[in-house]
Amino acid sequence: MTPGTSGGSGPETWLFADALARCRIALPLADNVGRTHDDRDVYHLLDEVAAGVQAGMEHSRCQRGCDSCCQYPQAFFNVHREEWELIADHVRARWSEDRLVDFLARFHRSLGRLSRGRLALAQLLLDLPLPLRPRPTTFLARCPFLEDHECSIYDVRPWKCRAFGWFSYRRIMGGRLDVYACDEQADALSGPEAGPRLALPSATPFHTRIWRLCSGRALSLPRWLLETWPDETPGATSRSRMRAGREVR
Ligand code: SF4
Numbered sequence: 362m363t364p365g366t367s368g369g370s371g372p373e374t375w376l377f378a379d380a381l382a383r384c385r386i387a388l389p390l391a392d393n394v395g396r397t398h399d400d401r402d403v404y405h406l407l408d409e410v411a412a413g414v415q416a417g418m419e420h421s422r423c424q425r426g427c428d429s430c431c432q433y434p435q436a437f438f439n440v441h442r443e444e445w446e447l448i449a450d451h452v453r454a455r456w457s458e459d460r461l462v463d464f465l466a467r468f469h470r471s472l473g474r475l476s477r478g479r480l481a482l483a484q485l486l487l488d489l490p491l492p493l494r495p496r497p498t499t500f501l502a503r504c505p506f507l508e509d510h511e512c513s514i515y516d517v518r519p520w521k522c523r524a525f526g527w528f529s530y531r532r533i534m535g536g537r538l539d540v541y542a543c544d545e546q547a548d549a550l551s552g553p554e555a556g557p558r559l560a561l562p563s564a565t566p567f568h569t570r571i572w573r574l575c576s577g578r579a580l581s582l583p584r585w586l587l588e589t590w591p592d593e594t595p596g597a598t599s600r601s602r603m604r605a606g607r608e609v610r
C-alpha cells in the first residue's frame with residue numbers, strides 16, 4: 362500500500378478517524394512529552410492514533426514478544442534529552458536498587474573498551490542529518506532496555522518506538538511516503554493481502570511537535586545511559602547528572 366491510500370468504512374475506521382481528528386486539533390497545543398497522559402501530551406496523542414491504526418489493520422504483524430525492531434541496527438536511534446529524562450525518572454522511581462544494579466552491571470559488561478569507542482563513532486554517524494528510520498551501525502546486539510523479548514521501559518519508551526509499525530514517513534523531503542516499520546510489517550500493511558485498509562497517518566507532525574518541545578541534545582540510549590550512570594553504581598547518578606547537565610546543554 363502507498364501510505365495515504367484511503368481505506369474501509371467500518372467501526373475501526375471511525376475509531377482511527379476520531380483519534381486523528383482529535384489529534385489535529387490537540388497536537389499544535391500539546392506542551393509536554395510523556396508527562397500528563399492527556400491531550401496535552403504528545404506521547405498520549407501518538408498512542409491514540411497508533412491504537413486506531415492497530416484496530417483497523419487486521420494483517421498487522423506487530424505483537425507482544427516480537428522484538429526484531431528492538432535489535433541493532435534497527436533500534437539504534439537518537440532520543441531527545443526530555444525523553445531520556447522521562448525514562449531515567451521512571452527507572453529511579455519504579456525500579457528497585459537491586460534491579461538497577463543488575464541492569465547497569467549487564468549494560469557495562471556488554472560494553473568493552475572497544476565498544477565504547479565504536480559507540481562514540483556510531484553517535485557521530487547518528488548525528489548526521491539523515492532520514493527518520495533508525496540507521497545501521499555495527500556493535501551492541503540490541504537495545505539495552507530489551508529484557509526477555511519485552512521492553513522494560515514500555516510506558517516511557519521514546520516516540521520512535523511508539524510510532525514504529527503504525528505510521529508513514531517521507532525518506533527525503535518531497536520524496537514518496539513509506540511505511541515506518543520493519544519490512545515484514547510494511548509488507549503486511551501495504552501488500553495485496555492487506556485488503557480494505559486505512560490511510561496510515563504521517564509521523565511527521567508528531568516528530569515536528571516533539572522536536573519543538575524538546576530543546577535539549579539528542580543521544581542514543583546507550584550514550585544516555587553512560588552519561589547518567591557512567592559506572593555500575595547507581596549512586597553515581599547525581600555526580601554524573603551534574604556533569605551531563607554541563608556537557609549537553
Ligand atoms: S515493527 Fe516489525 S519487528 Fe517490530 S513489533 Fe512490528 S512486526 Fe515485530
Ligand code: SF4
Binds near residue numbers: 430432436506519
Ligand atoms: S526502548 Fe523499548 S521499545 Fe524502544 S528499542 Fe528499546 S526495548 Fe525496544
